Each structure stands twice: as C-alpha cells, then as structure tokens.
Amino acid sequence: METILLKTPTTSGTIRVGTDVIDARLHVLTAGQKNFVVTDSNVYALYQDWFARYFNGAEIFVLPAGEENKNFQSLYAILEKMSAVGLHRNSRLFAVGGGVVGDIGGLAAALYMRGISCVQIPTTLLAQVDSSVGGKTAVDLGGVKNIVGAFYQPCEVLIDPAFLRTLPPREIKCGVGEIVKYAALNGKIFDILEENTDKLTDLAFLTELIVACVQHKANVVQADEKESGERRSLNVGHTTGHAIELSSGLSHGESVLYGMLFETRMAIGAGVCESAYGQRLLALVEKAIAIAPNTDVDFSQIDKDAEKARSDKKNLDDGKIKMAVAKDKNEWTMFALGFEEYRTALLQAVK
Numbered sequence: 001m002e003t004i005l006l007k008t009p010t011t012s013g014t015i016r017v018g019t020d021v022i023d024a025r026l027h028v029l030t031a032g033q034k035n036f037v038v039t040d041s042n043v044y045a046l047y048q049d050w051f052a053r054y055f056n057g058a059e060i061f062v063l064p065a066g067e068e069n070k071n072f073q074s075l076y077a078i079l080e081k082m083s084a085v086g087l088h089r090n091s092r093l094f095a096v097g098g099g100v101v102g103d104i105g106g107l108a109a110a111l112y113m114r115g116i117s118c119v120q121i122p123t124t125l126l127a128q129v130d131s132s133v134g135g136k137t138a139v140d141l142g143g144v145k146n147i148v149g150a151f152y153q154p155c156e157v158l159i160d161p162a163f164l165r166t167l168p169p170r171e172i173k174c175g176v177g178e179i180v181k182y183a184a185l186n187g188k189i190f191d192i193l194e195e196n197t198d199k200l201t202d203l204a205f206l207t208e209l210i211v212a213c214v215q216h217k218a219n220v221v222q223a224d225e226k227e228s229g230e231r232r233s234l235n236v237g238h239t240t241g242h243a244i245e246l247s248s249g250l251s252h253g254e255s256v257l258y259g260m261l262f263e264t265r266m267a268i269g270a271g272v273c274e275s276a277y278g279q280r281l282l283a284l285v286e287k288a289i290a291i292a293p294n295t296d297v298d299f300s301q302i303d304k305d306a307e308k309a310r311s312d313k314k315n316l317d318d319g320k321i322k323m324a325v326a327k328d329k330n331e332w333t334m335f336a337l338g339f340e341e342y343r344t345a346l347l348q349a350v351k
Ligand code: NAD
Pocket: 040, 041, 042, 043, 046, 065, 066, 067, 070, 097, 098, 099, 100, 101, 103, 123, 124, 126, 127, 130, 131, 132, 133, 134, 135, 136, 137, 145, 146, 163, 164, 165, 166, 167, 168, 171, 174, 251, 252, 253
C-alpha cells in the first residue's frame, strides 16, 4: 500500500493506494459511528456483494448514474435521507463511485450539520487519479458545471485499483485523459506515458501511474488549496472541455481530452506553447482519444459551444476567456483571449 499525506492549512487527510486498502482500512473507518454511503446505480449493481460485505447495516443511497444527476435535486434527496436516518455530527459519509458520486457525496458531507467526516472510495480511473483527491465538491446548476460547491477535504481516500477491472474502455479513456493532463504538467509522467503509449489500456501500467498523479495533485493542493494560483494548472483543457461537455453530451473525461486537443493547438498557434513539445503532447492526447474513438462527434458548430466557456470559473470580470495550457515540459501558463478572439481561435483549432 502507498500512503500519501495531504495537509492543508486547516485539515489533513490520507490517501492510500493498493489492492489491500479496503481490507486494511474499512473496518477501522466504519467502526464506532453511524455510516452513510452514497453510490450510483451502476456501481451498486456491479458491487452488491461488496457493499453487503463492507457496509452491512449502513444506509446506502443509490443515485441514478450519470452527470445529469449531479444536481440540486439529488443533493437535496441525499441530505433529506441523511437527516431522516438520524446522522449526527460524528457520523461518516462514504462516497463510493466515480467523480459524480465523489463530487455530490463530498458536498453533502460538507453541508450536513456544517460538515461531517467524509471518506472517498473512487471506482473509476478518472476518480482514482484525480477527482477523489483535493477536496473539490460540487453540483451543476443551470447548465453550468460545478458552479455550486465547496472545498471540503475527505479524511481518507481509499484507492483500490481492483475496481478498474469492470470499467468499460470509454471510462478507461476518460481516466487516461486526466493522466495526460498530469503529463502536461509533470515531465516524469510525460516521459512514462510517451514511452508506453502501447500500454494505455493496461491496468497494471495505469495502476502504477495512479500514485504519480495523486502525488502531483497532493503537492499542488497543499500549496494552493483554494485555487488562487498553482491549482489553476489542474484545469488544463478544462475551459473548452467544460464547454464541450455541456454542449455535446460527451462525458467529462472525453470532453477534457478534446479541450486539451483544441487548447494546445490554440496555444501553439499563438506561440504560447513551444511547438515541438506541443506536438508531442498532442500525440499523447490523440492516443488517448483513440482508446475508444467517438465516431459521431462533430465540432463544425463549435463556435456555438464557445459561448459556454464564458461561465468558466477561471474567468474574471474582464470578459476574457482564461485557459490553463502547457507551455513546455514541466511548464504551464494561463492563456487569456477576448471572447471573439477565443471563438475564432477555437474554430481554427478544430480544423
Ligand atoms: P462518473 O462518476 O459518471 O462515472 C462514469 C461511469 O462509470 C458511470 O456510469 C458510473 O456508474 C460508472 N462506474 C463507476 N465505477 C465503475 C466501475 N468500477 N465499473 C464499471 N462502471 C463504473 O464519471 P467520472 O468520469 O468518474 O467523473 C466525472 C465527474 O467528476 C464529473 O462530474 C466531473 O466534473 C468530476 N470531476 C471532479 C473533479 C474534482 O476535483 N472534484 C475532478 C475531475 C472531474
């Protein structure tokens, strides 16, 4: 088992990675208080025996699977159930699932009685390499991604790569998308990926990368928990990615991959990203997309989606669209364009 500590000015948490983490930690974490589990319908159906074994007697809230359920109605239903079953301040919430469950479950834990203990048990590759770590919790509202949320650190994150065995290729691709994001920020991860592009669906290989990504994220979050500086780097590809996600029906990980593709091309075109390095990064992005190609995506109308980038949380009141982009190996920067410039550059980038 690998153990990574994440300490912020106000809290600390432990991230554990390995196929032994559940047996080693769950009986300790579930003992001595009421427990409440949030999961989704797919995970619950696949892992019913697992839930019966580790959460016998706990209240289990099963959210219908899908990003469209990461909303206020679901949050309200979870909080209502937490209250109805009489959770107290010392009760503990376990979020068992992908990033949707982690985000909404974490937010419910942050809100209930102004905050109860939360454990994240991520079951998708995307959640294992990224979303379960760092304490961002949120729901979507009014067609805007993650617009209502809180920074709320889990006391523990248990990452068991065995969950990845049931993931379909499309979900593996989404997780690899976030790994490519870490490659854009971290030269060591970049080199490992570039040297092993034939292993992007090899679970043993991906498992090795989980620790490297989580360690990178923990370092960034420790330095800048509330995203006023360095943490903005973790949004590489996300400004355009969120716009694509809201407009296209593609999932988060896939949208971020296309976001990275287009934003890197824009950054190369503007001279912001070093060209030879940028081409190597684009090659990694394209390899990830090829894991489960989207045969039916059409970006010819992307200038309409561009409008959605206006609501990105990195934007300020100056009307500019802000993107976190790779500049060179181990280097990133914020790249800002006025809206019309952004729309034009994006149209150019999809060609
Ligand atoms: P998801 O939670 O929707 O999971 C993807 C699909 O995989 C779902 O259908 C789910 O039911 C299924 N699934 C989960 N575990 C499985 C397993 N072990 N086997 C088979 N199927 C399984 O999506 P995601 O890609 O995990 O996460 C995307 C979400 O995460 C988005 O809402 C995004 O905004 C959020 N996110 C948050 C952060 C953060 O820092 N908080 C970072 C990145 C993404």
